[in-house]
Amino acid sequence: MRVKCETCGHKALINSRNEIDPKVVDLYCTCTNPDCRHYFVAKLTYSHTISASQLQAREAALDYLRSLAPSERQHLIKQVQIVI
Ligand SMILES: [Zn+2]
CATH class of the missing domain: 2.30.30 (SH3 type barrels.)
Structure with a gap:
């Protein structure tokens, strides 16, 4: 700088x-x-974000998964495993 x-x-x-x-x-x-x-x-x-931190994205995804009912969470995890 x-x-x-x-x-x-x-x-x-x-x-x-x-x-x-x-x-x-x-x-x-x-x-x-x-x-x-x-x-x-x-x-x-600090002004603003151009691309979100991967740390924040991971935490947001975990928070979202935790908010789901167990059956919905398992369904989503299976879909992710199929894609990977
Ligand atoms: Zn000077």
Whole structure:
């Protein structure tokens, strides 16, 4: 990940980070331009999902299977085994 100094446009280094919450992190950065040396905070935030996590898909499938009656669950498992 690249961070640019908003003052001079040079590359900046991330010195440390502070997690504000699981989706927001403050990045403490220093500009690498020796004439600038701007020290600043950039904010990194989670925006949105493009493709769902396989971990979430697996949990959703298990939750759905658990919600079914045992006979429905067995029927669905047999259908999956036929496909695989
Ligand atoms: Zn700079």
